[in-house]
Amino acid sequence: MFVLLLSIVIALIIVIFAVQNALTVPIQFFFWSTQLPLVLVIFCSVLAGALLMFCLALWRDLKSQMKKRPIKSKKIEKQENQKSEPSKAGDEPSKAGDINPAEATQTANQSNQNNTEKISSNE
Secondary structure, three states: HHHHHHHHHHEEEEEEEEHOOOOEEEEEEEEEEEEEEEEHHHHHHHHHHHHHHHHHHHHOOOOOOHHHHHHHHHHHHHHHHHHHOOOOOOOOOOOOOOHHHHHHHHHHHHHHHHHHHHHHHHH
């Protein structure tokens, strides 16, 4: 609310200043020159400054959103990849009592090796 009131007061001061300075003044820019009312020069200058400040504020906001956005998207992609990938060796079973096929194969290979070692040691 304070910013709004301050903006209105500053705008009023600019309007009063511009109306009191309604003379025609020469304007030169590089090779171009013309005569314009001072009111128009003041309003254009204020408008250009406000537009510049708006663009800088917009740039700052977009920059801060861009810094925040990749972190979220990486987390989401990581979660989606984990959901869509098939289970890998060493993963926990999805339900109680379920056996992971990779673990079952690994366990069977180990027990076969143990049995082979016992048989060869008995001979």
